Amino acid sequence: MARSAHAEHPCGKRPCVAGKAVNLEDVFPPNFVRLDLGILDKGHVLSGMAKLLASSSGAPVALIESALLARENLGSTGVGAGVALPHARLHALNATHGVFMRLAAPIAFDAIDGKPVDLVCGIIAPDEPNAALLTALSAISRALRDESKTATLRGTYDPVEARRILVGGEG
Numbered sequence: 001m002a003r004s005a006h007a008e009h010p011c012g013k014r015p016c017v018a019g020k021a022v023n024l025e026d027v028f029p030p031n032f033v034r035l036d037l038g039i040l041d042k043g044h045v046l047s048g049m050a051k052l053l054a055s056s057s058g059a060p061v062a063l064i065e066s067a068l069l070a071r072e073n074l075g076s077t078g079v080g081a082g083v084a085l086p087h088a089r090l091h092a093l094n095a096t097h098g099v100f101m102r103l104a105a106p107i108a109f110d111a112i113d114g115k116p117v118d119l120v121c122g123i124i125a126p127d128e129p130n131a132a133l134l135t136a137l138s139a140i141s142r143a144l145r146d147e148s149k150t151a152t153l154r155g156t157y158d159p160v161e162a163r164r165i166l167v168g169g170e171g
Helices: 042-057 061-074 132-145 147-155 159-167
Strands: 033-037 078-080 087-090 097-107 117-126
Touching: 033 159, 042 061, 042 097, 042 117, 061 087, 061 117, 087 132, 097 159, 117 132, 117 147, 132 147, 132 159, 147 159
Parallel strands: 033 097, 087 117
Antiparallel strands: 097 117
């Protein structure tokens, strides 16, 4: 039987891309989990996310923000239940980078269920023919579809705990 590009890691803990593990602990460094941000609209969320992702990736803020906006213009990344997953591929990258933001109050995000969003997880990845972006999005969306995990994310005041929930590790 052929191995899927989205197979599980042999240890059963990490998603894989063509046999290479995607380490969500590397994608979401501890200082890129932000809680209770007072951001009032989608544009400012994407702008703030671009600034954080630029500091992690070294790519220009304007390039990241433009890519996130272009992706958002194709269709909202608000996936429902108060969650949004803005993402983009960039030629300028050699690794996948992410940021998690919990907003102090939910905002309009044109989500598929029409509900406002308070949990936003942004990911940028290299524009390569592998599935790194999709694998990272899949792993994060699994965590954010779990109602007990999203309830904990909405209730915690500890960024280390929030990161542990997202990456599935020890924080």
